[in-house]
Amino acid sequence: MSVGHSGVGSWPGTDLAGAVRLTLGELPGAAYVPELPGRGPGADMIGRALGAVTVLGADLQPTGWRLVEGSSMAQRRARALLRDDLDVLEEQAQGFEGGLRLTLTGPLTLAAAVELPRGGPALADPGATRDLRDALAEASADLVADVARRVPGAEVSLQWDEPMLGSIRTGGVRSASGLRRLPAWGSQEIIGHLRPLVDRLAAAGLDPSRTLVHSCAPGPGIDDLVAAGVGGVGVDVDQLARADLDAIAALLEGGRILHLGVARTVPVDTLPTADALAGRALSVLRPLELGPAIADRVVLTPACGLAGWTERPATQLLRRLGSAAGIVDEELSR
Template sequence: MSGVRATGIGSFPGTEQRDLDEALAVVLGEVAGDERGIAYVPEVPGRGAAAAMVGRTLGLVGELDADLQPGGWRLTGSAGAPPVDQRRARSLLAQDLDAVEEGAVGHAGAFKTQLTGPWTLAATAERPRGDKLLADHGARRELAQALAVAVTDHVADLRRRLPSASSLVVQLDEPALPAVLAAGIPTASGFGKHRTVHPPEASEALEWVLGAIRDAGATPWVHCCAPGVPIGLLRGAGASGVMLDLGLLDADGHDAAAEALEAGDTIALGVVPTTGELPGAKAVIERVLRWLDMLGLDPEVVGGGLVVTPACGLAGSTPQDARRATELVRSVARSLAGQA
């Protein structure tokens, strides 16, 4: 299976800045150090809301101001200097990118960064008057357009910091997307659910952001480690790669993943568990090969589009298990590629 690659979802355990440094050492040592590895910007969300996925992304969205409330992030609707919480998120990400730039000098392989997608942002952040942005058609449209601008600037910043990288991948994290499509997001009161967002609108917002990534010269992927990943919708909106948890796929998901691989797109298959005891490399390899056989896919044909990853982020693991999971992913990819 020539061409099989390895990467991570992004997050690592820890609560302090030194934990980010340790996570970066793992990424640069275990992933960037392998020719089949796709290195990435590590995340340590345990450092606080400003370091978690929503805060990191809102820190980059310069066209909208946001502050931190007891219930989470909220757009302020005010003009002027960004609120202090948003400035802190922006500063913390800049520090992380400084560390990446320093540690990855001369890195010539692919490099990935992660941002929260427009629908998970809309389902998480609140509008100024309360309730989620998801409740306001105009607000969620404005958010997606502002994110498209932000991602363009982010890619340019990464290209400046990593001039030797062969390619850049931007991963949009959309864990809430299936619930958004199925009217599964609770309202502020908790007694009801937000109305469903229909596929054409969901696709349009994703198209703006994924198109901005592509126009900036990077490759757009979408990650969703929830049941019911709408693989066809994501590909139709412009995602060149879809990252998912193999254990959560239903029959339709298996078929859609197979179609993506046959079409030459990327499927990043989450096969290394993030909780419990880690399996051996042999068991993971056999699981991947059984899956391909079940779908009737020729491993030699699809190998170039297959990426192996942990099932989801590693923030809930111990530092030791996070390192072992990263090592296991690398070992599995090399073995599947016939290079072990």
């Protein structure tokens, strides 16, 4: 049993084949398929999710992605990029065996980021929010099945990215006019909205323990995510409040996975030492007093994606996270 390390989502540059080779080689047991938004529209987190969705149309407007009747050229480009990504993954992962994590934008952030046909966030319309959620659930199941077929040795898992979850929980999402904020979502609403995604993947054969929600914003509501049935939660150490520590302890004691964002991503290309990264992890883990038994449930990561970085420092950061994981292992065993 040992602490792991991994990335989160986005990666710098435009060379997907190189990025996939890197994650497969540098992240044993915790490899993932990175997003490369530097390739342009459709390669970002929202574009990838809408490229995976097949039952709803979307177009890219000056203000961002918007729901439309039928697919647009921008959405078709996003779909083509995703297909190309999967082709590259299949080629690079020949003979690969081990954990392989896929990432898609989560349903709440997707609804907050995508606009209704007449403008304003889809989150303002319960019907559109449900439609996006259900479309994403199908897309998630299809993506997992496709990758499992392409890379038969992989233990596929799925991460939903929810950077706007905290704002949704506190009523921080603005209306179309920008003059008011949408109502805050309570625990039961969030649990009820996320649970169908976990259930859909379970029905498709993916164990819920292989699902994860990542949020690098304050107030992700860890208890709500656990209650929704996800197998793991990813958080930014700097955004944790004291109350979150109790939720993290319960999560780990319940056998779920914690992705602990110990590496700040701003300012870009700034490399902390492995000791500093380990110290940040231990500042969260030591007070829990759970000992070495939780080591294999902890994965050290950057706080957020690394798209703004350059490739060499980003690669070095992953390696330092690996060194930090070894230090945390030793310290937890004392």
